[in-house]
Amino acid sequence: MSSSHITTNPRGHPTEFEEIIQEKSHNFVGREFVFTAINNFLHSHNQGYFTIIGAPGSGKSAILAKFVTNNPQVIYYNAELEGQNRADEFLKVVCTQLIDWLHNLSTPPQPSPQARREQDFSQLGGVPDNATEGSWFLSLLLQQISDELEPAQKLIIAIDGLNCIDRNSQPPGTNLFYLPRYLPDKVYFLLTRRPFLREKSGLLIETPSQSLDLADYPEENRQDIQAYIQNYLTLQEIPPTPLEKGGNISPSLRENLKSWLSNHQISEQEFCDRLTTLSENNFMYLSQIISAIPSPVGDAPRTVSFANAENFYPIPFQYNQLPPGLEAYYQQHLHKMFPSEQKTEHSTDVLNVLIQQQKAISVEALAQPAAGIAQIIDTDEYEVEEVLQNWLEFLQQKPIASETHYSLYHSSFRDWLGKQQIKPSEKYPQT
Numbered sequence: 001m002s003s004s005h006i007t008t009n010p011r012g013h014p015t016e017f018e019e020i021i022q023e024k025s026h027n028f029v030g031r032e033f034v035f036t037a038i039n040n041f042l043h044s045h046n047q048g049y050f051t052i053i054g055a056p057g058s059g060k061s062a063i064l065a066k067f068v069t070n071n072p073q074v075i076y077y078n079a080e081l082e083g084q085n086r087a088d089e090f091l092k093v094v095c096t097q098l099i100d101w102l103h104n105l106s107t108p109p110q111p112s113p114q115a116r117r118e119q120d121f122s123q124l125g126g127v128p129d130n131a132t133e134g135s136w137f138l139s140l141l142l143q144q145i146s147d148e149l150e151p152a153q154k155l156i157i158a159i160d161g162l163n164c165i166d167r168n169s170q171p172p173g174t175n176l177f178y179l180p181r182y183l184p185d186k187v188y189f190l191l192t193r194r195p196f197l198r199e200k201s202g203l204l205i206e207t208p209s210q211s212l213d214l215a216d217y218p219e220e221n222r223q224d225i226q227a228y229i230q231n232y233l234t235l236q237e238i239p240p241t242p243l244e245k246g247g248n249i250s251p252s253l254r255e256n257l258k259s260w261l262s263n264h265q266i267s268e269q270e271f272c273d274r275l276t277t278l279s280e281n282n283f284m285y286l287s288q289i290i291s292a293i294p295s296p297v298g299d300a301p302r303t304v305s306f307a308n309a310e311n312f313y314p315i316p317f318q319y320n321q322l323p324p325g326l327e328a329y330y331q332q333h334l335h336k337m338f339p340s341e342q343k344t345e346h347s348t349d350v351l352n353v354l355i356q357q358q359k360a361i362s363v364e365a366l367a368q369p370a371a372g373i374a375q376i377i378d379t380d381e382y383e384v385e386e387v388l389q390n391w392l393e394f395l396q397q398k399p400i401a402s403e404t405h406y407s408l409y410h411s412s413f414r415d416w417l418g419k420q421q422i423k424p425s426e427k428y429p430q431t
Contacts, residue, residue, distance in 0.1 A: 049210075055282070079162060176202040181204055182205075
């Protein structure tokens with residue numbers, strides 16, 4: 001299949017991917033502990049998979065975008081974009097970029113005898129029609145590039161949003177996106193994904209691998225959240241939120257935020273400390289809330305789409321009304337939790353337990369064992385475990401004694417769900 005329809009920029013990425021890279025990496029701060037772990041892995045292994053794991057809004061995409069920005073030779077793919085979560089699209093786009101790599105190497109690559117038997121790739125003019133039928137062509141390109149790389153060179157392929165992949169776009173039992181089980185020397189994959197069950201990773205690999213779960217670094221995340229807020233208060237240009245497209249927000253909004261703080265007699269340090277706590281180390285929540293706070297100065301028009309912030313948040317630190325972008329983000333979560341083709345009897349009951357039980361206890365104690373949920377809704381514990389496993393990307397897990405306790409990943413998401421009038425089944429006790 002010809003790849004001529006794929007528009008690329010000088011870096012080699014499709015245009016829509018480059019826009020994501022620039023947007024996510026703009027005014028980036030911190031995350032040095034992640035980059036240190038990635039670089040240590042690259043220097044400690046001859047090849048392998050490195051996976052960044054994190055809850056929705058924890059900053060995974062921004063980390064990957066910043067890494068690609070700092071390393072422009074990296075092959076980049078984003079599975080979160082509409083139409084890009086299928087294996088065939090991945091193979092067409094990534095193999096096109098790999099062919100560009102081969103063409104740019106100093107020594108023209110020579111296909112192996114096995115490759116010649118498959119097809120004559122001596123010119124490698126494009127991605128063949130059957131390249132999307134498994135990993136054979138991708139593996140061929142990786143091996144050819146590996147053979148041509150200098151000792152200090154590395155080929156790194158970054159894939160953002162592995163949890164968004166449409167598993168129905170390829171046969172059951174195959175690796176997600178047909179990612180290779182084995183990798184040649186000097187070839188690495190850098191992946192991001194939300195929390196998942198290890199036995200349902202969708203990847204069978206026999207090559208060095210390492211995972212970094214952002215949730216395991218609460219203090220580092222908190223420091224980066226504070227740095228983001230301070231950056232927002234001091235930069236001449238306020239960074240765009242993750243859901244906004246194109247361009248910077250007007251510099252006047254920084255002064256509007258300072259004016260808002262002054263009007264409410266809030267110091268910048270108090271604002272930073274309180275908002276850090278409310279963010280629960282979640283960058284999506286933070287960026288959306290902080291962008292909605294400033295209000296216009298005089299009659300100056302706003303350059304963002306939110307309503308007047310004084311109407312949004314007339315009382316500081318009481319962010320009960322969510323900005324439209326954050327509501328849309330949570331709506332995406334809800335749609336994924338309740339796909340139209342699945343029965344929802346147990347799911348609605350489990351969700352209502354999580355919402356109601358967690359409202360009665362502190363953030364630190366937001367936990368409810370599956371067995372307890374099963375007793376409350378009068379159903380089999382296995383049924384509850386299955387629901388929780390399907391929702392793992394939206395949950396926090398906390399081992400207590402011999403049990404795993406669960407909570408929704410952010411209190412604002414929990415509160416928003418509580419307002420959605422999700423009806424429990426008849427056997428669930430009404431409160």
